[in-house]
Amino acid sequence: SQKIEQNSEALNIQEGKTATLTCNYTNYSPAYLQWYRQDPGRGPVFLLLIRENEKEKRKERLKVTFDTTLKQSLFHITASQPADSATYLCALPLRAGNMLTFGGGTRLMVKP
């Protein structure tokens, strides 16, 4: 069956360092992959979309890579700040219509 795995353990890093989060999937051949940020008690907020023919995408301090051979996406936040502390979710499309299936999320804690 289709499965998306994110590290369920919280990632603790020091301010200014680069945070790297991993999303692995099995039994998918997704046309694209999305990353969302979620703060406690709030809905997810879209960050980045990367398509299967793109190796890397950047937006300000964010960078996403997509390796369809390894079935893995890496999400990087450079020069991390305490305000980046949140849960980060990766999502893949179930099929046409942009219905999404989400990983369990990884909680990032950036310490000053």
Added chain:
Amino acid sequence: DTGVSQDPRHKITKRGQNVTFRCDPISEHNRLYWYRQTLGQGPEFLTYFQNEAQLEKSRLLSDRFSAERPKGSFSTLEIQRTEQGDSAMYLCASSFSTGTGTSAFFGQGTRLTVV
């Protein structure tokens, strides 16, 4: 436009009661989705509308769950005969279809507690 709006934000109900949640999507968005999220998990897809047509409902959790989107604007999600296992955050999202892969805009969710 203030984004996706959900009402109520919180709902406490007794087991066996029916509850209904409302979602107002971003006005120009033609797609609307409902998700459920339990603590420590990612959102779980429930159902999807394009305009007023419900194009996917096979993932609604049971026949106690139903959703409508009359006139292709706001949507409601109803849970009949609530059970304690229904306690979760119910999220609504909307998007505008422009081909493959569009971002979804989520509301703040309705937190349901069944006692």
